[in-house]
Amino acid sequence: MTDLTAANAPTGPDKYPVALRVLHWLRAILILGLIAAGWTMTSLDDGTEAKFAQFYPLHKSFGVLVFLIVLVQLAIRSAARLPPEPVLPAHERVLSRVVHIAIYVLLLAVPLMGYAMSSTYPDSDGVTLFGLPLPELLPKSEQWFRVFQFLHKVFAYSLLGLVGLHVAGALKHRFVDADPQADVLRRMW
Numbered sequence: 180m181t182d183l184t185a186a187n188a189p190t191g192p193d194k195y196p197v198a199l200r201v202l203h204w205l206r207a208i209l210i211l212g213l214i215a216a217g218w219t220m221t222s223l224d225d226g227t228e229a230k231f232a233q234f235y236p237l238h239k240s241f242g243v244l245v246f247l248i249v250l251v252q253l254a255i256r257s258a259a260r261l262p263p264e265p266v267l268p269a270h271e272r273v274l275s276r277v278v279h280i281a282i283y284v285l286l287l288a289v290p291l292m293g294y295a296m297s298s299t300y301p302d303s304d305g306v307t308l309f310g311l312p313l314p315e316l317l318p319k320s321e322q323w324f325r326v327f328q329f330l331h332k333v334f335a336y337s338l339l340g341l342v343g344l345h346v347a348g349a350l351k352h353r354f355v356d357a358d359p360q361a362d363v364l365r366r367m368w
Contacts, residue, residue, distance in 0.1 A: 193262045193263070193365070193366055194262055194365070194366055194367075194368075195259075195261060195262060195366055195367055196255065196259045196260070196261075198255050198259075199252060199255055199256065199259065199367075200367055200368070202248055202251065202252050202255075203252070203367055204367075205248065206245060206248050206249065206252070206286070207342075209241055209244065209245050209248070210245060210286075210338070210342065212241065213238060213241055213242060213245065214335065214339060216234055216237065216238045216241070217238060217335065219234065220234035220235060220238060236307060238293075239293065239294075239297060239306045239307065240307060240308050240309045242289070242290040242293050242294075243290060243294070243306065243308045243313065244308070245286065245290060246286075246287065246290035246291070249283065249286045249287055250287075253283070262366050265352070265360060265361055265362075265363045265366070266358065266360035266361055267352075267361055267363075271348075274348075275348065275363075278341055278344055278345055278348070279345075281337075281341055282338065282341050282342065282345060285334050285337055285338040285341065286338065288330075288334050289331060289334045289335050289338055292327050292330045292331035292334055293327075293331050294306055294313075295317055295323070295327040295331075296324055296327035296328045296331050298315040298316060298317040299317050299318065299319055299320045299323040299324040299327060300319070300321075300324045301319045301320075301321055301324070303315075303319075348363075349363055349364045349367075350364075352364065353365075
């Protein structure tokens with residue numbers, strides 16, 4: 180049995196473990212794809228066959244995949260040696276922590292609301308993970324479907340806003356701050 184901490188040791192004293200860096204960038208690509216697919220599929224006419232035959236099932240599958248990736252990331256983070264906190268002004272350090280925690284909460288909440296939305300929708304064919312059907316744990320209900328649909332949308336847009344803030348902060352530290360210790364992007368590169 181391999182030691183999870185040793186297997187995911189950072190390649191340098193100020194870098195995240197390789198596994199976390201790979202999962203971070205994979206998750207980022209998947210989230211951008213999910214947002215693009217969500218906008219596309221909801222704008223398509225209901226008569227468009229691809230809307231329900233390809234877009235919705237793939238959106239659901241990739242949403243479940245992101246959820247699973249986040250669970251793996253959290254498990255690795257809890258066992259791995261992480262780089263020391265970057266040297267940032269106190270207000271930026273607090274903002275960074277709040278944004279990161281909120282992003283992780285939403286990375287779990289958005290797919291859960293999507294699952295709940297699909298599970299409660301009376302005409303839904305359920306949620307699959309690339310063809311493997313997942314159990315529907317909630318009863319069909321038009322009223323609850325609308326609640327979960329609203330929450331899924333609000334949480335997804337909130338996540339998008341926080342990701343934008345996260346990217347802006349990383350770019351600010353890379354290109355605006357004069358202190359290389361504040362360059363947080365190199366920790367995840």
